[in-house]
Amino acid sequence: MAARIEDYALVGDMQTAALVSRDGAVDWLCLPRFDSPAVFAGLLGTDEHGFWRIGPAEPMPVAEPEAAEDPQAFDAGAFDASIFQAVSFDDSGSFKVLPPTAAAPAPPSTRRRYRGDSLILEQEWDTPGGTVRVIDFMPPRGLPERGAVPQMIRIVEGVSGTVRMRSAVRMRFSYGRVVPWVHRVDVDGGQTRTVAVAGPDSVWLDGAAETYGRNLTTYADFTVTAGERISFALTWQPSHLGAPDQPDAEEALAFTEEFWHDWVAQCTYQGPYREAVVRSLITLKALTYAPTGGIVAAPTTSLPEDIGGVRNWDYRFTWLRDATITLSSLLRTGYRDEARAWREWLLRAVAGDPENLQIMYGIAGERELSETTLDWLPGYEGSVPVRIGNGAADQLQLDVYGEVVEALHLAHMTGLARNDHAHMLQLRLISWLEQHWNKPDEGIWEVRGPRRHFVHSKVMAWVAVDRTIRMIEQTPHEGPLERWRELRDTIHADVCEYGYDAERNTFTQSYGSKELDASLLVIPQVGFLPPDDKRVIGTIEAVQRELLTPDGFVLRYRTNGEEEGGDGLPGDEGAFLACSFWLADDLAMIGRVGEARELFDRLLAIRNDLGLLAEEWDPRLQRQVGNFPQAFSHVPLIDTALRLTAVGGLPGL
Ligand SMILES: OC[C@H]1O[C@H](O[C@H]2O[C@H](CO)[C@@H](O)[C@H](O)[C@H]2O)[C@H](O)[C@@H](O)[C@@H]1O
Numbered sequence: 001m002a003a004r005i006e007d008y009a010l011v012g013d014m015q016t017a018a019l020v021s022r023d024g025a026v027d028w029l030c031l032p033r034f035d036s037p038a039v040f041a042g043l044l045g046t047d048e049h050g051f052w053r054i055g056p057a058e059p060m061p062v063a064e065p066e067a068a069e070d071p072q073a074f075d076a077g078a079f080d081a082s083i084f085q086a087v088s089f090d091d092s093g094s095f096k097v098l099p100p101t102a103a104a105p106a107p108p109s110t111r112r113r114y115r116g117d118s119l120i121l122e123q124e125w126d127t128p129g130g131t132v133r134v135i136d137f138m139p140p141r142g143l144p145e146r147g148a149v150p151q152m153i154r155i156v157e158g159v160s161g162t163v164r165m166r167s168a169v170r171m172r173f174s175y176g177r178v179v180p181w182v183h184r185v186d187v188d189g190g191q192t193r194t195v196a197v198a199g200p201d202s203v204w205l206d207g208a209a210e211t212y213g214r215n216l217t218t219y220a221d222f223t224v225t226a227g228e229r230i231s232f233a234l235t236w237q238p239s240h241l242g243a244p245d246q247p248d249a250e251e252a253l254a255f256t257e258e259f260w261h262d263w264v265a266q267c268t269y270q271g272p273y274r275e276a277v278v279r280s281l282i283t284l285k286a287l288t289y290a291p292t293g294g295i296v297a298a299p300t301t302s303l304p305e306d307i308g309g310v311r312n313w314d315y316r317f318t319w320l321r322d323a324t325i326t327l328s329s330l331l332r333t334g335y336r337d338e339a340r341a342w343r344e345w346l347l348r349a350v351a352g353d354p355e356n357l358q359i360m361y362g363i364a365g366e367r368e369l370s371e372t373t374l375d376w377l378p379g380y381e382g383s384v385p386v387r388i389g390n391g392a393a394d395q396l397q398l399d400v401y402g403e404v405v406e407a408l409h410l411a412h413m414t415g416l417a418r419n420d421h422a423h424m425l426q427l428r429l430i431s432w433l434e435q436h437w438n439k440p441d442e443g444i445w446e447v448r449g450p451r452r453h454f455v456h457s458k459v460m461a462w463v464a465v466d467r468t469i470r471m472i473e474q475t476p477h478e479g480p481l482e483r484w485r486e487l488r489d490t491i492h493a494d495v496c497e498y499g500y501d502a503e504r505n506t507f508t509q510s511y512g513s514k515e516l517d518a519s520l521l522v523i524p525q526v527g528f529l530p531p532d533d534k535r536v537i538g539t540i541e542a543v544q545r546e547l548l549t550p551d552g553f554v555l556r557y558r559t560n561g562e563e564e565g566g567d568g569l570p571g572d573e574g575a576f577l578a579c580s581f582w583l584a585d586d587l588a589m590i591g592r593v594g595e596a597r598e599l600f601d602r603l604l605a606i607r608n609d610l611g612l613l614a615e616e617w618d619p620r621l622q623r624q625v626g627n628f629p630q631a632f633s634h635v636p637l638i639d640t641a642l643r644l645t646a647v648g649g650l651p652g653l
Pocket residue numbers: 297313314315319321322390391392444445446447448567632
């Protein structure tokens with residue numbers, strides 16, 4: 001069974017990412033890209049769906065290789081491609097096919113941390129024999145001086161005494177469905193490499209320790225003594241190519257450490273929340289797809305928002321919403337290159353057809369993201385279906401126009417060189433919005449129920465028009481200013497008339513509805529109304545009254561238990577962390593800074609021990625839920641930290 005979501009650590013190379021549990025298991029890794037099929041999908045199933053665990057062999061029982069294996073035990077009638085795995089490992093020529101079994105449980109690490117401000121994970125185990133450290137990382141890929149193939153490197157280091165260790169790898173291609181053909185290849189110097197092949201993919205396992213196959217798993221048993229370092233590397237390569245170079249683990253480690261050190265050194269934020277901000281920035285950087293500048297919402301699919309429920313979605317795509325707010329955070333903390341790369345990505349993605357803007361794309365700008373289910377996977381703690389692709393790609397979500405235009409505006413205001421194509425795009429988006437802002441849509445939460453006139457969507461349409469007017473006012477660019485000023489006023493009046501419930505003194509989720517929605521908290525943040533407007537204060541207080549969990553975090557809206565709710569889905573969900581950060585922002589904006597700080601501190605406290613956040617927090621189970629780690633949680637964390645630093649007059653910005 002997979003670990004709790006917060007028990008995972010992230011390592012990545014800015015093209016894909018792995019989740020590593022406290023017991024030393026890589027339970028999720030898609031190769032070669034974030035959105036490729038997983039090679040290790042144990043996260044959404046069991047060990048049978050693929051994992052790579054390195055940890056102490058004790059107190060785990062160590063299964064000794066069976067001495068006399070009986071060739072007759074091979075049942076040729078029960079042919080299974082996976083047999084190749086067992087056969088290929090038997091040097092003596094005899095073999096025995098054993099049924100797959102779950103690998104022995106491993107003990108959790110005694111402590112773990114990232115090595116300084118990097119994405120290099122260090123886990124340590126104190127055992128009766130001594131202390132051992134496992135260092136996990138993926139060298140950043142595609143840089144001029146580096147190779148282009150993904151590598152996951154694991155260095156086992158003896159800290160004290162002598163510790164018996166075990167590496168166990170079970171590769172399953174195509175999200176746990178395909179058992180690859182595994183064989184060994186002798187290379188110069190008497191070393192052996194293990195390669196797994198199926199279809200277009202090959203994965204090469206290199207290690208200083210000798211391997212053997214058992215139960216469709218590749219094992220290496222070894223001991224490590226104080227001061228000794230034993231490395232393993234897993235490299236992906238298209239299967240029609242020859243063997244990839246064997247990585248130099250120590251050189252790759254030094255390069256990776258230097259990369260992250262140099263990247264973090266560019267951060268301009270020096271305030272009191274620096275540790276949390278830097279960890280969030282590193283996480284966001286890890287979610288960028290370096291070759292194109294696209295940014296995934298999260299590196300996982302189908303980590304449930306409701307454990308055991310159906311709210312399981314694939315986040316390995318670039319949402320305009322999530323990516324633009326990520327870009328804003330990066331810009332405000334000094335990161336221009338990523339912002340420039342993302343603007344280029346955006347222009348390429350929507351090129352030729354900006355009126356048919358999709359709300360999300362593949363990480364290279366792909367438009368086809370059809371949603372389907374992987375029915376052979378039992379799901380994270382039984383949460384099915386496991387989905388790949390995302391049907392929300394075909395939705396109408398008017399807020400993305402506001403988010404995109406706001407990001408282009410911010411890029412311009414923070415001095416990113418002018419780009420005429422970006423300017424043209426902005427004008428064409430507004431021309432389109434002029435005709436469509438008054439249509440019902442699926443809104444920021446991508447509801448699967450009927451379209452509505454979501455108030456947040458209209459507010460963000462107002463933002464799009466407002467920022468474009470400001471851009472024209474402040475630059476030599478031209479546009480139909482008078483017409484668009486009128487449009488801005490019309491949208492504003494429409495929202496205030498139909499989206500506001502005067503009796504309860506609150507804006508509502510959609511026109512004419514009595515429902516509340518935490519997305520309304522952005523109203524003062526985007527400047528739609530000033531923070532001291534009574535309707536703004538009324539809305540903040542209504543959210544506090546009606547959408548708070550018992551432990552004081554914020555739900556997006558009310559769900560309806562097992563009955564289908566207004567979002568078209570059965571089941572409940574946790575507190576949405578972005579909304580909880582937005583509440584802290586609003587409280588700070590209306591002068592309730594103490595309450596804002598208190599809420600922010602509680603939000604920081606529910607990050608995992610490595611500073612990572614999923615999309616949601618389950619208040620009943622007191623655990624993180626939803627895809628992990630999630631850009632949409634780390635971005636507001638940074639924004640709120642910056643705001644609290646500014647309102648407190650604290651140094652650091
Ligand atoms: O609630 C149903 C919807 O849930 C997902 O959307 C959420 O994630 C997006 C990516 O972070 C975010 O932009 C959006 O605001 C969230 O509601 C899912 O992607 C949708 O398919 C689903 O309808």
